[in-house]
Amino acid sequence: MPKNVPEKNADNVDQKPRETTVEFLASSAELLIIVLFVMTFVVQHFAIPSGSMEDTLLIGDHLFVNREQFAPPTRWLGPLLPYRDLRRNDIAVFVSPEQPGLFLVKRIIGVPGDRIHLRDDVVYRNSERLVEPFVRHKREHNPYSDNFPAVPPSMMYGVRNEKWAQELPSHVEGDDIVVPPNSYFAMGDNRDASYDSRFWGFIPRANLIGRPMFIYWSFVTPEDEYERRDAADRLGSMAHVILHFFDETRWSRTFRIVQ
Secondary structure: OOOOOOOOOHHHOOOOOOOOHHHHHHHHHHHHHHHHHHHHHHEEEEEOOOOOOOOOOOOOEEEEEEOOOOOOOOOOOOOOOOOOOOOOOOEEEEEOOOOOOOEEEEEEEEOOOOEEEEEOOEEEEOOEEOOOOOOEOOOOOOHHHHOOOOOOOOHHHOOOOHHHHHHHHHHEEOOEEEOOOOEEEEEOOEHHHOOOHHHHOOEEHHHEEEEEEEEEEEEOOOOOHHHOOOHHHHHHHHHHHHHOHHHHEOHHHOOEEOO
């Protein structure tokens, strides 16, 4: 006769052990470390402060920037975020050669060895006229920037960088400016309103920060927003964002790939 098997009491049913407080804190700490690592060494937040890249990028666009793609290759991170050289027409974030500490974003027009000139606001690279569907013209034309480098630089045309005004002729061969080694020539897509390589010179390779990946948030923002330093103005701006987050967020630009 089979022996009677006692029924299992509901209280005795095996249950999945619950995570202890120590284990929860350890998991949270690991996640925090990973997030901090990524935000410190891999990606970086960047907000567009000016209209020099309109309509590709607008004032108030908030981006994530891939800091590794243009950095020197590393064995341990290479397979995850492959390194590659900066290419023509890439959009890049970099430290201003003119104002250390200031981050800028422009489109790369010339890489080392390229010969560049503009005629009537049209760019020629290595004797080839460029087709640039991303370019916008929104202001009065400037003889110096529209016919670069044929017209000599001067304050009258907005060239306030005296060092560049003196250095520029040494890079000119015939009608072209020649991009030197380990340097890049960049301009904004809003071509007539862009303070760029025509006015302050080449971007040293060491100044590169990374490539914009995508817009994670875009908010209608005044042109002078990022120039305000007064604490009261900043508090007012924060209050405005909170009150108008839903109606002034540009939802159609959310998660838009930058290219």
